[in-house]
Amino acid sequence: MNDCPVKYALNILNGKWKLQIVWELNQQEKIRFNELQRRLKGISSFMLSKNLDELEQYRIIVRKQYNEVPPRVEYSLTELGKAIHPSLEMLGAWGIRAFNEMQNQRPS
Amino acid sequence: MNDCPVKYALNILNGKWKLQIVWELNQQEKIRFNELQRRLKGISSFMLSKNLDELEQYRIIVRKQYNEVPPRVEYSLTELGKAIHPSLEMLGAWGIRAFNEMQNQRPS
DNA sequence: CAGTATCCTATAGGATACTG
DNA sequence: CAGTATCCTATAGGATACTG
Numbered sequence: 001m002n003d004c005p006v007k008y009a010l011n012i013l014n015g016k017w018k019l020q021i022v023w024e025l026n027q028q029e030k031i032r033f034n035e036l037q038r039r040l041k042g043i044s045s046f047m048l049s050k051n052l053d054e055l056e057q058y059r060i061i062v063r064k065q066y067n068e069v070p071p072r073v074e075y076s077l078t079e080l081g082k083a084i085h086p087s088l089e090m091l092g093a094w095g096i097r098a099f100n101e102m103q104n105q106r107p108s
Numbered sequence: 109m110n111d112c113p114v115k116y117a118l119n120i121l122n123g124k125w126k127l128q129i130v131w132e133l134n135q136q137e138k139i140r141f142n143e144l145q146r147r148l149k150g151i152s153s154f155m156l157s158k159n160l161d162e163l164e165q166y167r168i169i170v171r172k173q174y175n176e177v178p179p180r181v182e183y184s185l186t187e188l189g190k191a192i193h194p195s196l197e198m199l200g201a202w203g204i205r206a207f208n209e210m211q212n213q214r215p216s
Numbered sequence: 217c218a219g220t221a222t223c224c225t226a227t228a229g230g231a232t233a234c235t236g
Numbered sequence: 237c238a239g240t241a242t243c244c245t246a247t248a249g250g251a252t253a254c255t256g
Contacts, residue, residue: 046249047249050249068217091118092117098188140237
């Protein structure tokens with residue numbers, strides 16, 4: 001996993017939700033737990049919590065807790081988290097091309 | 109999966125072996141089945157075959173079969189497959205940074 | 217509100233034997 | 237040589253109920 005930096009990077013984003021979480025945080029700057037859960041249609045609070053923990057461990061996001069009642073917790077991207085965006089843009093551009101080539105080869 | 113091109117791209121590379129396969133093919137131009145299996149230490153022929161099939165379906169690699177005895181099959185990257193390399197380079201650069209930040213924050 | 221605890225299911229990955 | 241067939245295991249993901 002740490003023998004190849006590309007693999008290391010992909011591993012951080014692996015899974016069904018992590019990419020989406022990073023994506024949402026890129027658009028929101030700060031977002032609260034329940035608001036994030038609402039945007040990621042279909043994720044359970046358990047899964048969201050687990051994924052957020054992992055992203056925090058990798059220093060991709062930051063968790064800020066306000067000691068209020070009811071509790072308020074805000075998540076945001078670190079500089080490292082923001083820095084992945086250009087790579088994702090490139091991957092997306094390639095993804096469009098890959099998708100189109102599939103469509104051309106297998107028309108309906 | 110096809111709602112987001114980034115997700116589409118990541119999905120193609122998902123799994124334990126596909127990235128390594130693409131990486132090997134990037135260095136070899138052409139490679140035979142058993143030679144590839146030898147390089148990917150630990151993969152079974154079943155898994156290798158399955159992964160190659162999937163990459164071929166996504167038009168990332170091409171399978172060329174020579175009707176000889178014993179059989180000879182060579183795999184190589186398509187233009188699409190080669191085109192992903194810059195994205196992987198960028199991801200790798202980010203991966204190094206991410207890895208270093210982990211090391212700094214948690215010294216031993 | 218922002219989670220945790222518990223239990224369950226689907227599937228990615230693998231081990232082993234075999235084959236045109 | 238380049239695979240396929242069969243069966244097994246680990247784990248990612250999820251459903252549901254509960255809580256400081």
